[in-house]
Amino acid sequence: MKLKILSVAVAFALGGCSLIPDDQRPVAEIPATWPQGAAYAAPAPGGDASALAWQAVFQDPALKCLVEQALASNTDLRQAALNVEAYRALHRIQRAEQFPSVGLGAGGSRQRMPADLSPTGEANIQSQYQVAFGVSYELDVFGRLRSLSRAAAEQYLASDAARQSVQMSLVADVAGAYLAWRSDQEQLTLARSTFKAQAAGQALVEDRFNNGTASQIDVRQARTLVSQAQVQESLYTRQVAQDLNALERLLGGRLPADLPPGRPLAEPMFTAFPTGLSSQALLRRPDIRAAEHRLLAANADIGAARAAFFPSITLTGAAGTSSAELDGLFKGGSGMWQFMPQINLPIFNAGRLKADLDYARIRRDMNVAAYEGAIQSAFREVADGLAARGTYGQQLQSQRGRVEDNQAYYDLARQRYDEGVDSYMAVLDAQRELFAAQQQLIQNRLDQLVAEVNLFKALGGGWRSETVASHQENVASQQP
Known part of the structure; x- marks a missing residue:
């Protein structure tokens, strides 16, 4: 009977227990399907968008080249990768705490003992030399060390998911x-061509004014449009330079000299990717996985805080040789050993342990709220992207029709002016409307393309769940 009790005690001491609360993923308060209505087109069927890489979605060769350079040289991504390595090192440090610490030490001391302190009443010199192996091991009876190791592992996985999120955002x-x-x-090209056309029109009006067939008002109106075109040219000259600066900041360097020509923006820039997915697909997004791992780390910290209320048992021992003479260290009879088990039981700490546990629980609740908020934000991003996909097509079509109508209006106004039917005011008005419509068409096309990129990002495109699973299994296999 005593042997059974001893066996159970040894198994309990070696195996330990866990005080980590059960891991329960919070229920996301989001609909199971995406919004439907007039703003939303029918979901595009197909495979899993989260497994579709950007290389397959982006069709512009210049854009592909720039993305590859950014992934290789961007400093923010490099910092995120180094942050992962830092958390990996911290995980290894914390994991090592669960194993015995073995070291070899050698030392010596010489001390002069005065006569009034010497047992013999005579002054003497005492010497001691020692060479020994030392072992120190904390029995993780209540799982404190394993909880800390679990928390470090989850923080490591969270940092890696955050790196993937940074890469996807990049x-x-x-x-x-x-x-x-x-x-x-x-x-800029449109502003320059418009400036040239309006400058030519101004010259024509001034000639007619000199000939007495145009009024001073026509001249002033023509000069006003030329000035506006000059303002637009300067504006977009500056904007193109600033856009290039922003792009090169993301690239981590200058544009490559061998950058291939890009597609015209009016042509398809992206391959159609599926959107007919369940909202549960959002759980594979890197930022949501990072929030989930941080939640699991906070949960493990609760286990470590709970275990701190219980006794800690440390086994310390040493074995080697010791002698009063240096040349006697390895002679017969100089062997020595010592075994010093120690148990520490917290009795009074002014509420520090209770405060640590409360803090761990509050951090867990904060991470629950952050996890739920990340899912809700992701759902909104996808819903906004689907609304953009469902409406921009009709908007662009209508805007193209507006440009065509304004072009016809300008041609007719110019013809009527040349025939002397209307004044030059109608021509200037038509020019102004046409220029504004052409500008708006370019802006609408940009908005539509950016919305498509944001939708691809919101769906978590470019990350394969099996790669993430194998990475997690690799970390889990390192746990003792």
């Missing part, structure tokens, strides 16, 4: 900056 940011740069280049 891809989207590069695409957005590239599209803005290209769009402003089109705006």
Whole structure:
């Protein structure tokens, strides 16, 4: 009977127990399906968008080249990768606490003992030399060390998911900056061509004014439109330069000299990717996985805080050789050993342990709220993206029709002015309307392309769940 009790005690001491609360993923308060209505098109069927890489979605060769450079050189992504390595090292440090610590030490001391302190009444010199192996091991009876190791592992996984989120955001940011740069280049080209046309019109009006066939008002109106076109040209010249600066900041360097030509923005820039997915697909997004791992880490910290209320048992021992003479260290009879088990039981700490436990629970609740908030934000991002996809097509079509109508209006006004039917005021008004419509078409096209990039990002595109699962299994296999 005593042997059974001893066996159970040894198994309990070696195996330990866990005081970590059960891991329960909070229920996300989001609908199971995406919103429906006039603003939303029918979901595009297909495979899992989270497994679709950006290389397959982006069709512009210049954009692909820039994304690859950014992934290789962006400083924010490099910091995120180094942050992962830092958390990995912390996990290894915490994991090592669960194993015995073994070391070899050698030391010696010499001390002169005065006569009034010496047992013999005579002054003497005492010497001691020692070489020994030392072992120290904390029995993780209540799972404190394993809880801390679990928390460190979850923080490591959270940092890796955060790195993936940074990388995914970087891809989207590069695409957005590239599209803005290209769009402003089109705006600049339009402003320059409009300036040339209006400058030619101004010269024509001034000639007719000199000939007495145009009024002073026509001249002033023509000069006003030329000035407005000059303002727009300066504006977009500056904007193109600033767009390039922003793009090169994301790239981590200058534009590559061998950058291939990009597609015209009017052509398809992206492959159609599926959106007919359940809202549960959001749980595979890197930022949501990072929030979940931080929640699990906070849960493990509760286990460590609970275990701190219980006794801690440390086994310390040493074995080696000791002698009063240096040359006697390895002679027969100089062997020594010592075994010093120690148990510490917290009795009074002014409420520190209770405060630590309360703090761990509050942090867990904070991470629950952060996890739920991340899911709700992700759902809104996807819903906004689906609304953009469902409406921008009709908006662009209507805007193209507006440009065509304004072009016809300008051609007719110019014809009537040349025939002397209308004044030049009608021509100037038509020019102004046409320029504004052309500008708005370029802006609407940019908004539609950026919305498509944001939708791809919101769906968590580019990350494969099996890769994440294998990474988690690799970390779990390192746990003792």
